[in-house]
Amino acid sequence: MARVTALTPLGVAALSLLVEEPMHPYEMYQLLIARHEDRLVKVRPGTLYHAVGRLAEQGLVAATGTDRGGNRPERTTYTISAAGREAFTAWLQDMLAAPVNEYPSFPLAISEAYNLPADVVVELLDRRQRALREQLDFLLSGEERLKAKGVDRKYWIDVQYQQSTLQAEIAWIGGLQDQLRSGELPW
Numbered sequence: 730m731a732r733v734t735a736l737t738p739l740g741v742a743a744l745s746l747l748v749e750e751p752m753h754p755y756e757m758y759q760l761l762i763a764r765h766e767d768r769l770v771k772v773r774p775g776t777l778y779h780a781v782g783r784l785a786e787q788g789l790v791a792a793t794g795t796d797r798g799g800n801r802p803e804r805t806t807y808t809i810s811a812a813g814r815e816a817f818t819a820w821l822q823d824m825l826a827a828p829v830n831e832y833p834s835f836p837l838a839i840s841e842a843y844n845l846p847a848d849v850v851v852e853l854l855d856r857r858q859r860a861l862r863e864q865l866d867f868l869l870s871g872e873e874r875l876k877a878k879g880v881d882r883k884y885w886i887d888v889q890y891q892q893s894t895l896q897a898e899i900a901w902i903g904g905l906q907d908q909l910r911s912g913e914l915p916w
Contacts, residue, residue, distance in 0.1 A: 744789065789809070
């Protein structure tokens with residue numbers, strides 16, 4: 730069996746879809762985009778095909794057939810294997826139980842912000858705030874649409890998690906900007 734640590738985020742997303750039902754990579758891509766999963770994992774058709782290929786090489790998925798519709802290229806349908814279910818479950822349990830430092834870029838940028846004038850930092854953070862608020866508005870409206878459609882909350886708790894993290898970042902940045910504008914934080 731492949732090591733659980735070898736699973737990429739895109740590989741995990743593919744395995745998750747295959748838990749639902751067998752499908753081909755392009756179908757996976759369409760479903761990930763339709764579900765707005767691209768806000769959680771970087772999704773491109775080519776990289777998804779490669780990710781599924783790696784999962785097949787590791788024995789985590791298996792080809793179940795190939796079909797061709799009209800002038801379209803052949804499409805191989807995959808299903809998750811027992812080893813794939815085991816790897817997916819182990820990865821999920823590990824990630825839910827133990828925090829992992831993913832080294833996001835923003836904390837590094839904020840740690841180096843002193844290299845810029847305070848007024849420039851405030852202006853750049855204003856731009857970031859606008860972008861974060863747009864993301865938050867998108868998630869809030871998405872939540873309303875999901876509720877209106879009657880989608881069980883268990884399928885979109887990630888939306889609420891992202892809302893909370895965005896709200897925390899927006900509040901933190903606002904506080905930092907206030908300190909910079911008032912001079913409370915000497916620059």
